[in-house]
Amino acid sequence: MAATGVVAELSFAVEGAERVEHAAVPTVRFALRVKAAAQVKSVLLDTQIQIAARRRRYDAAAEEKLFELFGAPAGWGATLRTLPWTRITTVVPPFTGSALVDLDVPCSYDLHVVASRYFDALEGGDVPVEFLFSGTVFAAGPGGMLQATRISWESDAEFRFPVAVWQETMARYFGGTAWLRLRKDAFDRLAAYKSREALPTWEDAIESLLEREP
Numbered sequence: 001m002a003a004t005g006v007v008a009e010l011s012f013a014v015e016g017a018e019r020v021e022h023a024a025v026p027t028v029r030f031a032l033r034v035k036a037a038a039q040v041k042s043v044l045l046d047t048q049i050q051i052a053a054r055r056r057r058y059d060a061a062a063e064e065k066l067f068e069l070f071g072a073p074a075g076w077g078a079t080l081r082t083l084p085w086t087r088i089t090t091v092v093p094p095f096t097g098s099a100l101v102d103l104d105v106p107c108s109y110d111l112h113v114v115a116s117r118y119f120d121a122l123e124g125g126d127v128p129v130e131f132l133f134s135g136t137v138f139a140a141g142p143g144g145m146l147q148a149t150r151i152s153w154e155s156d157a158e159f160r161f162p163v164a165v166w167q168e169t170m171a172r173y174f175g176g177t178a179w180l181r182l183r184k185d186a187f188d189r190l191a192a193y194k195s196r197e198a199l200p201t202w203e204d205a206i207e208s209l210l211e212r213e214p
Contacts, residue, residue, distance in 0.1 A: 009037045010151065012133055014159035019169040020104060026173040028165060030103040032131075032157070034092060040099075041138040041146060043092035047103060051083040051118060052128035052158075065121035069114065085115045085129070103131075107169055110181055119166045126160040133157070 013033045020027040034043065058066065063073045070079045085105070092101050108116050119127075133155040141147035182190070194205040 010040075010043070010133075010137060010155065011035045012131065012155060012157040014103075014129075014131060014157050015100070017159065017161055017165050019165060019172060021172075023104075026107040026109070026169045028105045028107055028169055030105065030131075030159070032101040032103050033098060034095070034101055035098040036095070036137075036139070038139050039094075039096045040092070041094050041140065043138070043151075044136045045090045045092055045101075045133060045151070046087070046135040047090065048087045048132040048134075048153075049085040049105065050130050050132070051085055051115060052130050053083055053118065054080050055128040056125070059123070061123065062121050066118070069117060069121075082130070083114050083118055089135075107166065109170055109174055119163060122163045124163050126162045129159050129161040131157045131159065 011034075013035075014030050015033050016031040018029055018031075020029050032047075034045075053070075058073075069083075070076055070081075088103060088105065090101060090103060092099060109120075110116055132153055133151055134153050135151045137149045137151060138146060139149070190202075190205060193199075193209070194202065197205070197208060199205045199208060
């Protein structure tokens with residue numbers, strides 16, 4: 001869908017996704033193609049990214065893992081919903097015709113983050129992801145004067161995001177481990193149990209507690 005204005009007309013398409021090999025935090029990079037009917041001086045681009053969870057099929061294993069997000073599958077007709085992922089701002093440099101822009105999205109393995117819990121529940125396939133664009137286009141107007149045009153939130157793009165890219169990104173940074181945040185009092189109780197039972201690792205402490213379940 002195009003963004004219309006007096007100065008420039010933009011259209012957007014997401015052409016690919018890959019993990020960023022060297023970054024301070026786990027990061028997925030989306031390749032965004034921006035096209036314009038006029039010469040563009042720059043774009044201050046605001047991108048809202050969301051997961052269209054209703055537009056994917058789920059197996060029994062995923063349904064079980066997604067219970068905390070959406071409840072029992074029998075009620076998913078009412079509870080399965082679009083999930084917010086992130087919102088980022090990007091400065092697009094000058095271009096004529098089209099430009100390929102990197103959208104870098106930091107990823108978290110904190111399972112308190114909704115997007116992380118969602119992706120962690122999936123074994124493979126892809127996920128419909130929606131990109132909603134807003135911001136300001138700076139371009140040459142009549143007489144060569146610099147003019148600015150707002151981009152409407154009606155400007156959007158869709159992309160089938162491979163779950164494997166998220167899994168590879170997490171594996172690259174966490175190597176088969178997961179991160180769990182605890183309240184301080186819960187952590188203190190777990191630490192006391194680990195010490196009392198002379199257990200060498202946190203995994204041993206948690207597995208010992210799980211084995212006590214009836």
